[in-house]
Amino acid sequence: MKRYLILFFAAFVSIFIEALCVQWLPPYANPHLLVCLVVYLAFFELSILAAVFAFSIGLLADFSSGIVVGPWAGALVATYGLISLISQRLFVHSGLVMFAAAAIASIGCDLFYWLLVLEVQSATTHDLFRILGSALATGLVGPLIQICLQRAESGRRAASSRMGLSSVGA
Amino acid sequence: MVATLLCSWASLLIDIIMTQPLSARTKVCVSSFGLLCLSLILTAYSTRNPWLARSGSSVVSELVTPFQQMFTAVVSVVTRSGTSYLELINTHELNKGLTERVKVLEEDNARLMEYRFENEQLRSLLAMSGEVADSGVGASVIGYDPSGWIKGIVIDKGARDGVKVGMPVVVGVGLVGQTVAVSRTASRVLLITDHSSGVDVLIQESRVRAVTEGSGSMLCDVRYIRTGEVVRVGDRVITSGMDGIYPKGLLVGHISEVSRPLGAMFQSLELRPAVDFDKLEQVFVITEARVRPDDLESSPNVESNGPGGK
Numbered sequence: 001m002k003r004y005l006i007l008f009f010a011a012f013v014s015i016f017i018e019a020l021c022v023q024w025l026p027p028y029a030n031p032h033l034l035v036c037l038v039v040y041l042a043f044f045e046l047s048i049l050a051a052v053f054a055f056s057i058g059l060l061a062d063f064s065s066g067i068v069v070g071p072w073a074g075a076l077v078a079t080y081g082l083i084s085l086i087s088q089r090l091f092v093h094s095g096l097v098m099f100a101a102a103a104i105a106s107i108g109c110d111l112f113y114w115l116l117v118l119e120v121q122s123a124t125t126h127d128l129f130r131i132l133g134s135a136l137a138t139g140l141v142g143p144l145i146q147i148c149l150q151r152a153e154s155g156r157r158a159a160s161s162r163m164g165l166s167s168v169g170a
Numbered sequence: 171m172v173a174t175l176l177c178s179w180a181s182l183l184i185d186i187i188m189t190q191p192l193s194a195r196t197k198v199c200v201s202s203f204g205l206l207c208l209s210l211i212l213t214a215y216s217t218r219n220p221w222l223a224r225s226g227s228s229v230v231s232e233l234v235t236p237f238q239q240m241f242t243a244v245v246s247v248v249t250r251s252g253t254s255y256l257e258l259i260n261t262h263e264l265n266k267g268l269t270e271r272v273k274v275l276e277e278d279n280a281r282l283m284e285y286r287f288e289n290e291q292l293r294s295l296l297a298m299s300g301e302v303a304d305s306g307v308g309a310s311v312i313g314y315d316p317s318g319w320i321k322g323i324v325i326d327k328g329a330r331d332g333v334k335v336g337m338p339v340v341v342g343v344g345l346v347g348q349t350v351a352v353s354r355t356a357s358r359v360l361l362i363t364d365h366s367s368g369v370d371v372l373i374q375e376s377r378v379r380a381v382t383e384g385s386g387s388m389l390c391d392v393r394y395i396r397t398g399e400v401v402r403v404g405d406r407v408i409t410s411g412m413d414g415i416y417p418k419g420l421l422v423g424h425i426s427e428v429s430r431p432l433g434a435m436f437q438s439l440e441l442r443p444a445v446d447f448d449k450l451e452q453v454f455v456i457t458e459a460r461v462r463p464d465d466l467e468s469s470p471n472v473e474s475n476g477p478g479g480k
Contacts, residue, residue, distance in 0.1 A: 016237055047198065055209065070211075
């Protein structure tokens with residue numbers, strides 16, 4: 001449960017950082033930090049709760065955009081489902097694998113979102129360059145997020161084991 | 171009807187996941203698929219009912235806005251500090267440049283002040299020379315008599331400029347002396363304060379004639395004024411024009427001391443020259459003095475052509 005708390009806090013911070021990146025970075029350099037979180041979840045957590053969590057943070061992203069509710073939720077849960085199918089065949093601790101997975105997942109999410117919102121938002125060819133640029137930025141950021149989350153979780157596990165040992169000693 | 175269908179389908183899905191002996195991976199895939207379908211339904215619903223997206227967006231904004239404001243304030247403080255630091259560096263460089271420029275401007279100003287002073291001197295020389303001289307030449311003082319025994323100056327004009335021995339030398343405020351030695355490019359001027367200098371003068375107020383002689387100091391002696399004549403301290407002393415060297419009307423100085431020794435025939439007077447000989451820089455040599463009508467009347471060589479004449 002604590003893992004999901006850490007991930008939920010990370011999701012909240014990611015949305016905040018993404019809002020800042022939109023202000024300071026050009027559109028083709030904005031990374032999808034939520035996609036990196038979902039990819040990390042698909043690599044290391046295989047459960048229904050994780051799928052529901054991916055859906056939830058997608059809903060959070062939809063509400064923060066305020067256009068349509070549902071596209072990001074669907075994109076992220078689809079990403080989670082697909083990556084979790086193949087995660088067993090990947091060396092998930094490799095940074096390169098995380099880079100590739102995050103970049104491809106970012107492209108998939110953007111295309112999925114693009115298809116779903118075509119009814120309410122017009123699309124241009126510039127969006128294609130934006131999608132590719134975002135994918136590259138997401139891929140570069142992915143391994144960093146993986147390292148941060150692993151460190152956060154290892155710190156949590158060490159703290160838990162110390163608490164367990166101390167209670168045994170008592 | 172659609173809602174009923176959805177609920178029944180969802181319950182079937184949940185039943186399959188919970189009860190059937192499926193692997194974890196399969197359960198995850200099935201649940202992901204179910205959630206994907208839910209997201210599609212939500213998308214279709216919120217497209218036709220925008221209130222859902224708007225209300226959710228307002229809730230999220232309420233949660234995020236305080237953190238955004240805090241972050242923006244911190245960034246603003248850091249940016250301002252950085253800008254202030256950069257401005258401080260620029261100010262330092264600007265200050266250095268301006269200090270250099272002030273130095274240059276101060277030097278230019280000093281030079282211009284010098285030009286102005288020289289200009290005023292020359293203007294006063296020109297104004298005065300117009301009154302007493304038909305022609306003359308301006309000269310700069312280039313030195314003082316090296317022997318120290320003679321009160322004299324050296325000027326940078328000589329024979330090639332039309333200067334001759336015995337020509338009067340003046341400045342705007344008064345009489346300086348006369349030329350006593352002339353070379354091709356320079357001349358020596360004997361000041362009126364020298365022992366061997368003598369000037370025929372008039373006390374302007376009382377019209378008493380006298381002779382001014384140098385005393386070797388910065389003052390002159392005025393001689394041959396009878397004790398009965400009224401002369402006061404401060405009276406103006408001008409050239410009389412009778413000695414044939416200095417034109418009439420040039421200011422020599424002012425009476426600074428009057429004494430009448432008992433039993434003496436003449437008064438003992440002291441004159442303070444109008445010219446400050448320590449600060450001489452520019453002088454005017456009168457090469458041809460202007461003759462005024464009152465000069466002709468007072469000259470002994472002029473013939474009278476009145477009704478009683480001839």
